[in-house]
Amino acid sequence: MICYLCLKPIKEDTTWSNFLNPQHRTICDHCDDKLEQITQPFCQKCMKPTADQKCSDCIRWEQHFGQDPLERNVSIYTYNEYMKDLIARFKYRGDYELINAWKKNVRETFKEHFKNQDLSIVPIPLGDDRYSIRQFNQAEAIAILLTEPIHHILTRQDGQKQSKKSRRERVFSNNPFQITQPSPKSILLIDDIYTTGTTIRQAASLLKERGAEHVQSLTLIRS
């Protein structure tokens, strides 16, 4: 057994509990320590670290839309330096199997917040050009971890990379998504990083136009 992050063997003491109930560890303690989970206090709506009930971003979104298409976002990790390196390795170098390191926490978070809500899981799609370079969609990779049926009802026209745009450009850029069929009622959007929340809301507003009533999101990182 090796750690998916540092690729070194995971040393584990054999105890009665893990002998009788073997669980495959995917990450070593050393690497696990470097990942930082989001802790209180944070915005109850988007999990941005803040002392207020609702952060200024979310208030602005509500002013912008009247009624915000996104009900709630849940994220797991903070975007610290270590995570930035990992995301670079995951997305830009294409080390797909890094998702295994986050598997346990993604599943636990899903159980904690979204269990028994009868949600349809929709990963944020990737444009064709970028898909052909990367050979996988990072949002779909995270969605697969949930072992629930996945609905591929969105498509995307490639635009400029989000990370190369300013906040203003991001917020007011045109909706890059298209929808292929009417939307189910309750949606859980999946993506890797929630930064300004624009991408998620563009997808959410399109889904709402086509019949969705509740849209929530689960993202790996809140930056």
Add this chain to the structure above:
Amino acid sequence: MKTTPPLIEDLARRFSTKLLLKHELNLSEHRFQYLITHQHIERVPGISSALNFHQCNRCLNKNQMLFGKIPQRNSKSIIYCKKCIQMGRVSTKEPLYRWTGPMPMRHNVANPLKWRGILTPLQEKASQKMVESVNNRSKLLIYAVCGAGKTEMLYAGIQEAIKQNKRVCIATPRADVVRELAPRLRRDFPTIHSAALYGGSTERDLNNHLVIATTHQLLRYENSFDVMVVDEVDAFPYHRDKTLPKAVARASKSDSTQIHLTATPRRSHKLQIATKQIPTVSIPSRYHGHPIPTPTFQAILRLNDSLEKDKTPTKITRWINEKRTNNRRFLLFAPTIQLAESLAEKLDMPYVHAESPYREYLIKQFRARNFESLITTTILERGVTFPSIDVAVIQADHHVFDEAALIQIAGRAGRSANDPTGDVTFFYEYKTNAMIQARNYTILKNKEAKRCTV
């Protein structure tokens, strides 16, 4: 004779004798297709698989645990190599490209060496041996103590090779060493084209005369070099990683000269020396002729305990204060990053380790004498030279300090001819074999050196 068009010549210089990914070629789709249809480049599968057993054709990794799978919705999963992914992904869908077009030309330099120093008789001997082995395309092991002046011994051999229009590579496991060697070689060989390659360097090798690279960078080469010099063959990760020596062999031409340099040969090399399987020159003395400083042992009762309790034993503080009052600059070696960090805090000194973000900057500042002392982990144990410093090892009995590490650390002191003596002190709680062997090594080498000069 048909001449190659300038564009093709240009591309040949960039791509020949390398194995590159498509994005590393950095070509427009149009040019890429042109090169493929005219058979100037050919595809090499990135991963070879037989019966579900994979091998990466770039880093030669065969460890099945280090292959990843990317599931595909409509086709077979993609297999990729995780070991070398930092250099860009190699997979069953992402092949490597090999230049098969006309070979590039390299202009000849008649007298590249501009260094006018004088070698000691021992250095001269090694230097001659290297020239011989460049001419005979043979192997040579140079077994020279720290501070013997290894780089200068290579000069005549490099000059000879470049005169014959051969391509030379100096490979070393450590990026710090590349960064230190490259400016020296450029100063002494100012008229040749050279490239310094390490993770994060921006230089490009355009079929240059001389390439100074980390051993990892050689994963991108095949059949490229006529003379391959591997410095510090015993250093991590080269001696631990089975694939790096293979990669070095692949980067060299089949009839190449192989020169290995070491101050602290590992068992396999020692065996080859003893059984005369590899021609060896031994240089037991330093270029300035003064003996290597012998380590002093300082036992401290309950050292490990007090360090754990965040106390610095008085023997150590006394040593530091003594250096400070005498205006001596010094390096403190710590076995772990945590200890380096806590010592740095208590003693109010800067510290470096492999992952510290200011590593290059701190080393530069220390070299420029902008601070008097530096705490370091084993990353500064070898290859880097600071003119006149003293050295102390905290917890010399820790398992990271093996014989080779301790010899290398002791070798940091007394490097300059103006100040050939230096103090090397090992602070420890339990004496280890590695410490005794390291001390015996310096005593033995100093005796050998005396015999050579008489």
